[in-house]
Amino acid sequence: MGVLVESEPLGEGRFRDVFEDHGQRIEIDAEVLERDPPGRLVVRLHASAFEATSTQRLEQAGEGSRLTTRVETTYTKRLVRLAGPLVARRAQRQLEQDLATLKELVEAR
Numbered sequence: 001m002g003v004l005v006e007s008e009p010l011g012e013g014r015f016r017d018v019f020e021d022h023g024q025r026i027e028i029d030a031e032v033l034e035r036d037p038p039g040r041l042v043v044r045l046h047a048s049a050f051e052a053t054s055t056q057r058l059e060q061a062g063e064g065s066r067l068t069t070r071v072e073t074t075y076t077k078r079l080v081r082l083a084g085p086l087v088a089r090r091a092q093r094q095l096e097q098d099l100a101t102l103k104e105l106v107e108a109r
Helices: 078-108
Strands: 004-011 014-021 024-036 040-046 050-061 064-075
Touching: 064 078
Parallel strands: none
Antiparallel strands: 004 014, 014 024, 024 040, 040 050, 050 064
């Protein structure tokens, strides 16, 4: 996660992550709701401006693997709701960059 600057475990299946992006510092509390390695991970995310559920699924695809990530977000502040499409596009680009980096690292092994 390219903009992650801190990660702190808070107990069983819970942690706090801090991200910095374009001068913005965002703290996100996360709780693992479902963990079924290696195929599925569901995490609830809570920040001051939004709540989200992230679902990641790893599946075999031919001779390789496919990782699918779905993030469902509810913005809790009016200004953020208005900027939601812009925020979502920026988050999508960052996720795609992070996944491309992960792919490079995995394939380099």
